[in-house]
Amino acid sequence: MQKFKPTAIVLALSTVLLGCQDKGPQKEKVTIEKNPYPSTYQPHSTGSTLITNATVLTGTGERLEDADVLLKDGKISQVGKDLSVQADVTIDAQGKWVTPGIIDVHSHLGAYPSPSVESHADGNEITKPNTAQVWVEHSVWPQDPGFNRAREGGITTLQILPGSANLFGGRSVTLKNVPSPTMQGMKFPDAPYGLKMACGENPKRVYGGKGVAPYTRMGNMAGYRAAWAEATEYKQAWEQYEAAYAAGLNPDAPKRDIRLDTLRGVLDGEILIHNHCYKAEEMAMMIDLSKEFNYHAGTFHHGIEAYKIADLLAENGNCAALWPDWWGFKMEAYDMVPENVAIVDAVKNSCAVVHSDSGTTIQRLNHEAAKIMNTANQAGFSLKEQDAIKWITYNAAKSLGIEDKTGSVKQGKQADIVIWDRNPFSVYSKAETVYIDGAKVYDRFDEKYQAVSDFMLGQR
Numbered sequence: 001m002q003k004f005k006p007t008a009i010v011l012a013l014s015t016v017l018l019g020c021q022d023k024g025p026q027k028e029k030v031t032i033e034k035n036p037y038p039s040t041y042q043p044h045s046t047g048s049t050l051i052t053n054a055t056v057l058t059g060t061g062e063r064l065e066d067a068d069v070l071l072k073d074g075k076i077s078q079v080g081k082d083l084s085v086q087a088d089v090t091i092d093a094q095g096k097w098v099t100p101g102i103i104d105v106h107s108h109l110g111a112y113p114s115p116s117v118e119s120h121a122d123g124n125e126i127t128k129p130n131t132a133q134v135w136v137e138h139s140v141w142p143q144d145p146g147f148n149r150a151r152e153g154g155i156t157t158l159q160i161l162p163g164s165a166n167l168f169g170g171r172s173v174t175l176k177n178v179p180s181p182t183m184q185g186m187k188f189p190d191a192p193y194g195l196k197m198a199c200g201e202n203p204k205r206v207y208g209g210k211g212v213a214p215y216t217r218m219g220n221m222a223g224y225r226a227a228w229a230e231a232t233e234y235k236q237a238w239e240q241y242e243a244a245y246a247a248g249l250n251p252d253a254p255k256r257d258i259r260l261d262t263l264r265g266v267l268d269g270e271i272l273i274h275n276h277c278y279k280a281e282e283m284a285m286m287i288d289l290s291k292e293f294n295y296h297a298g299t300f301h302h303g304i305e306a307y308k309i310a311d312l313l314a315e316n317g318n319c320a321a322l323w324p325d326w327w328g329f330k331m332e333a334y335d336m337v338p339e340n341v342a343i344v345d346a347v348k349n350s351c352a353v354v355h356s357d358s359g360t361t362i363q364r365l366n367h368e369a370a371k372i373m374n375t376a377n378q379a380g381f382s383l384k385e386q387d388a389i390k391w392i393t394y395n396a397a398k399s400l401g402i403e404d405k406t407g408s409v410k411q412g413k414q415a416d417i418v419i420w421d422r423n424p425f426s427v428y429s430k431a432e433t434v435y436i437d438g439a440k441v442y443d444r445f446d447e448k449y450q451a452v453s454d455f456m457l458g459q460r
Contacts, residue, residue, distance in 0.1 A: 025250075026245070026248070026249075026250050027250060029245050030241075030253035032238075032256065032261060034265070034270070037135075037137065037183075037184060037187075038184065038187075039184055039187035039188065039189045039190075040182065040184045040185050040187070041176055041178065041180070041184070041185055041186060041187055041188070041189060043414075043436075043437035043438070043439065044437065044439035045071070045073065045074045045415070045435075045437055045438030046074070047072075047073075047087075047088040047438070048070065048071060048073070048077070048087040048088045048089070048438075049070075049071040049072075049087055049088065049089045049090075049091065049435070049438065050068060050069075050070050050071075050083065050086075050087035050089070050090045051068065051069045051070075051071070051091045051093050051098055051417075052068045052083075052090065052091065052093060052094075053066050053067075053068070053092055053093055053094040054066075054067055054068075054069065054093035054094075054096050054097060054098040054419070055067070055096070055097045055098070055423075056069060056079065056097070056098045056099075057097065057098070057099045057100075057385055057386050057389040057409070057424075058079075058386070058408055058409045058410065059099065059389055059390055059393035059394040059407055059408035059409060059410075060390065060394050060408045060410070061386055061387065061390065062386055063384070063385060063386040064081075066081060067079065067080065067081055067098075068080060068081065068082065068083040069098055069409060069417065070083055070085055070087060071415040071417065071435060071438040072087070072415075072438065073438065074414065074415055074437040074438040074439070075411075075412060075413065075414060075415055075437075075438065076409060076410060076411055076412065076413045076414075076415050076417075078411060079409055079410065079411060091419070091433075093419055095422070096419055096420060096421060096422070096432065097419070097420040097422065097423055097424055097429075098409065098417060098418070098419055098420070099154070099366075099389055099393065099409070099417075099418050099420065099424055100389070100393040100394070100406070100407055100408050100409055100413075100416060100417065100418070101154065101155070101156025101157060101393070101406065101416030101417060101418055101434065101435075101436065102153070102154040102155050102156065102365050102366065102392050102393065102418065103155070103156070103157045103158065103392060103393060103396035103397055103400070103406070103407060104150070104155055104157075104158040104159070104355060104356050104362050104392075104396070105158075105159045105274070105299065105301070105319075105321050105353055105355050105396050105399045105400060106159065106161060106274075106301050106302075106321055106355035106356060106357045107150075107158045107159060107160055107161070107356060107357070107359075107362055108123050108160065108161065108163070108357070108359070109140075109144050109146040109147055109150065109158065109160060109359060110139070110140035110141050110142060110144045110146075110147070110175075110183070111123035111136050111139040111140055111141075111160055111162070112163075112359070113141050113143075113144030113145075113146060113359075114144060114145050114146050114359060122139035122141075123136065123139060123161075123162055123163045124162065124163030124164075124165045124166075124169070125162065125165075125166065125170060126163075126165045126166070126206055128166070129166050129167045129168070129203060129207055129212075129213070129214060129223050130166065130167055130168045130223065130227050130259065131162075131166050131168060131169060131170050131259075132168040132170060132171075132195060132227075132259045132262040132263055133170070133258045133259035133261075133262065134162065134169075134170035134171070135170060135171040135173070135193075136160050136161060136162045136170055136171060136172055136173055136196075137160070137171070137173035137183050137187070139162075140160055140173070140175075140183040140186075142180050142181060142182060142183055142185070143181075143453040143454045143455050144453065144455075145453045145455055145456050146359045146362075147177055147179075147186075147453070148179070148450075148451050148452070148453060148456075149359075149362075149363050150177060150359075150362045150363055151177050151434055151441060151442050151451070152363065152431060152434075152442060152444075152450075153362065153363035153364050153365065153366070153431060154365075154366065154418040154420070154424075154431040154434055155177050155362055155363075155365065156176065156177050156406070156416040156418070156434060156435075156436050156441075157174065157175070157176060157177060157188060157396075157397070157400075157402070157406060157416065158174070158175055158177055158362070159172050159173070159174045159175075159194060159274070159400055160172060160173050160174075160175060161194070161196045161274060161301075162196045163196075164196070164198040164202045164203075164276040165198070165202055165203065165206045166198060166203060166206075167197060167198060167203050167214065167220060167223045167224055167227070168195065168196070168197055168224075168227060168262075168263075169196035169197065169198060170195075170196055170262075171193045171195060171196075171262055171271070172193065172194035172195070172196055172274055173187060173191075173193065173194075174188040174191035174192075174194075174400050174402065175187060175188055176188050176436055176437075177436065177441075178436055178441055179441070179451040188402065190405075191401065191402050192270065192271060192400070192401040192402075193262075193265065193270070193272070194271065194272045194273070194274045194298075194400070195262055195263075195265075195266055195271050195272070195273055195274065196274055196275075196276070197224075197273060197274070197276065197277075197286075198275070198276040198277070199217075199220065199275065199276065199277035199278070199279070199282045199283075199286060200217065200220070200276075200277065200278055200279060200282055200332045201330060201331065201332050202276070203220055203223075204216055204217065204219060204220060217282070221285065221289070224286075224289055225289065225292070225293075227263060228263065228267075228289070228292075228293040229293075230260065230263075231260050231263035231264055231266075231267060231293075232267065232293060234254070234257060234260040234263070234264055235264045235267050235268070237254040238253075238254055238264070241253050241254055267293070267294065267295050269295070269296070272296075272298045272399075272400070272401055273290070273295070273296065273297055273298030273299070274298055274299050274301055274399075275297065275298060275299065275300050275301065276301050276302055277300045277301070277302070277303060278302055278303065278304045278305060278332040278333050279304070279305050279332050279335075280305035280306070280308035280309045283300050283303060283306070283309060283312075283313070283318075284309055284312060286300075287312065287316050287318070296317070297316065297318055298318065298319070298399075299318065299319040299320070299321055299351075299353070300313070300318060300319070300320050300321070301321045301355060301357070302322070302323070302333070302357070303320045303321070303322055303340075303344075304322075304327050304332070304333050304334075304335065304340070305335055305336075306320040306322060306340055306343075306344050307337055307339070307340045307343040307344060310343050310344045310346070310347045310350065311347055313344065313347075313350065313351075314344075314347040314348060314349045314350040314351075315349075317349070317351075318351070319351035319352075319353050319395065319398060319399040320344050320350075320351065320352055320353065321353040321354070321355040321396075321399060322340055322341045322344070322352065322353065322354060322355065323354070323355070323357075323368070324338070324341065324354065324368050324369075324371040324372040324375070325338060325371060325375075338372075338375040338376075338379075339372075339375065339379050339381070341354060341372045341376070341391060342372060342373075342376035342379075342381050342383060345383075345391070346381070351395050351398055351399065352391055352395060353391055353392070353395045353396050353399050354368050354372065354391040354392050354396075355396075356368070365392050366392065366420075366424040366425060366429065367425075367427060367429075368392075369388045369389070369391050369392050369425065370388065370424075370425035370426075370427070372388065372391070373385075373387070373388040373425060385423065385424075385425055389424070393407045393408060394407040394408045395407075414436075415435055415436075415437055415438035416435065416436050416437065417434075417435040418431050418433070418434050418435075419431070419432050419433040419434075420432065430444060431444070432444045432445070433449075
């Protein structure tokens with residue numbers, strides 16, 4: 001006969017119900033602070049800037065010629081031709097291009113900063129297959145010179161992720177790319193947290209080599225399922241507690257578990273999944289896994305074989321964050337085609353994103369997108385600049401759950417804008433001026449707007 005062994009969560013739930021027998025005065029309700037490290041970022045701009053006569057790529061599929069963009073009080077106030085407005089500063093951008101600020105959904109800046117030395121390598125908590133309790137924001141060194149180099153390439157927003165050693169690597173954080181002495185001073189207000197997961201070779205290599213599960217891909221899946229089953233019980237225990245308390249009873253709260261807090265956040269739809277996953281069949285399994293436990297599978301990062309399941313990704317509302325030409329460095333990254341991004345993008349309701357996962361490539365993400373456009377067009381696609389820009393702006397914002405705030409040149413959005421000296425998909429293009437919330441944070445011709453990290457003081 002099968003014996004039932006009660007889990008800690010079931011025991012906690014029993015404690016809740018027993019506590020409900022207490023008819024005395026209600027104790028103070030136990031609540032979990034979901035944002036104990038809030039953003040302290042404050043936009044700097046209260047003035048206005050009018051950019052005139054530019055070629056504008058909106059990030060949502062439009063290309064506007066000889067267009068004007070008015071930035072006012074940190075927002076995009078107007079977009080159009082021959083705007084009849086006065087501004088504190090007017091820039092004639094004839095011959096130049098304007099795009100939304102570039103967004104990288106996959107960065108490790110600050111957690112794996114420059115210089116790359118062991119004492120600064122804080123991106124992978126390689127101690128257990130499930131470390132959902134760690135938050136990468138607690139590893140971010142805001143003085144990493146890489147943030148400044150990325151800003152020079154037009155990066156205004158970026159997601160910092162933990163590494164991919166574990167089945168559950170921990171929480172990600174989305175940052176505004178502004179100079180700040182603290183992580184919280186960069187933290188994108190109200191951006192959802194992410195949870196880094198990883199498929200395939202990495203978890204089984206790291207732990208299987210130690211004789212610890214997972215040793216195989218089926219071991220990976222078993223680890224995910226066990227964790228989500230436990231998280232489901234944890235969520236139910238807290239919901240039982242809250243319902244009993246609301247009914248006027250006096251229950252005892254379940255025992256707090258910060259690892260399960262993160263997984264419960266996913267089940268409640270508050271935390272987005274970002275899954276390192278290369279192979280088509282594994283991405284499909286992760287979608288099935290999400291349906292088994294009733295959460296959304298989110299964005300697949302590094303999806304080398306995404307082109308094989310482009311229809312499935314679009315149907316399920318998954319973004320795919322991809323490289324243009326980086327593959328073949330391990331077996332699961334072998335079966336790539338250079339048109340991967342274009343094939344995913346071609347499906348209705350798709351969400352193709354170009355990411356970096358590199359402190360170097362992040363400095364020229366526009367050129368990464370350009371490579372895809374060129375390669376795909378040689379293969380018969382008809383992609384244009386207004387198509388390619390969305391891979392590193394609007395679609396990236398959608399992947400991070402902030403598309404209502406940034407990622408496109410649209411009235412009311414945050415004024416995260418880049419002025420390029422020419423077509424940003426030219427190999428010769430450079431970002432001339434970068435604005436975040438309407439404040440100039442980089443100017444190629446003015447050192448006052450070229451931030452220097454403390455680490456680089458005295459160095460050239």
